[in-house]
Amino acid sequence: MKKHNFNAGPSILPREVIEDTAKAVLDFQNEGLSILEISHRAKYFQPVVEEAVELFKELLSIPDGYSVIFLGGGASLQFCMVPYNLLEKKAAYLNTGTWAKKAMKEAKGFGEVVEVASSADANYTFIPKDFTIPADADYFHITSNNTIYGTELLKDIDSPVPLVADMSSDIFSRPIDVSKYAIIYGGAQKNLAPAGVTFVIIKNDVLGKVSRHIPTMLNYQTHIDGGSMFNTPPVLPIYTALLNLRWLKKIGGVEEMEKRNKAKAELLYNAIDNSKIFVGTAKKEDRSRMNICFVMKEEYKDLEADFLKFATEKGMVGIKGHRSVGGFRASCYNALPIESVQALIDCMDEFEKARA
């Protein structure tokens, strides 16, 4: 049976990217060796990192003065690396969900942390709009897409202080104005590559301003100077990221990607809004295109387990909602075809007709 992969992360990648990764595992560039058994400094691998960096810059129109690096440790390590490298006295955070809160928690070990606004009281169903960013903060941290709650900040905001964004789950889903950000980071396993690599886009001139000693491996400058080769980088995930970026370029880049993502999200949200039994959980104006969260209306609540079983039997994978929201979450990342969204909607319709 065909599977429709709505996993929240690690998540769907284009089939051809997976197939070409598999080929490189067996024989990398017809050299008779696997990509798993060559030096990361080999003449074969160095160009992989270089091309991946170039494609980041090209596809996101990254201006001069920025570096792109690949690290280990996931987005979670960035929760600590950001304050380590940037926080001298005070940092500001927008609390929009679980990941934002975790980022904020780490920063508290390095200085004063100001929560400028929070939607915690409303179970993070919206993104706060009215807030003031303290002009004396060393940086302002946001989470552009809240993977668990299904809200997304779809515009690049203006910040009077360096803007830092966790874009783990919406990077490359739409064009962004990188010049508005000081740092953009994310774990790759949602929209870019398999788990194991973290990308960081850094404006070079925000570094070197804190007085504390920064351990070598946690210092961004180390990895910028080393071209992501200070220590052995996650070779295979970086290679898959490169293949995925080539795929993205081939289909028309982030502009085309945004069109496709919009179309998928509109299709599914329309179906939810027109349903007798399902209802969306996030406020309409803040709805995520990447993670679409919905539950059953109060009077049908006891059918949730049945629908999950029904949909799973029809090939839907990964649609169970996160425990903090409940219900269902359909993650519609870049590589998910619109046919999968339609298949889910067909499931929802069929279930509704049979049971409600």
Ligand SMILES: *Cc1c(COP(=O)(O)O)cnc(C)c1O
């Ligand atoms: C998944 C996710 C993380 C955690 O990423 P790791 O790479 O597992 O550390 C952080 N932030 C957001 C927004 C995420 O979606």
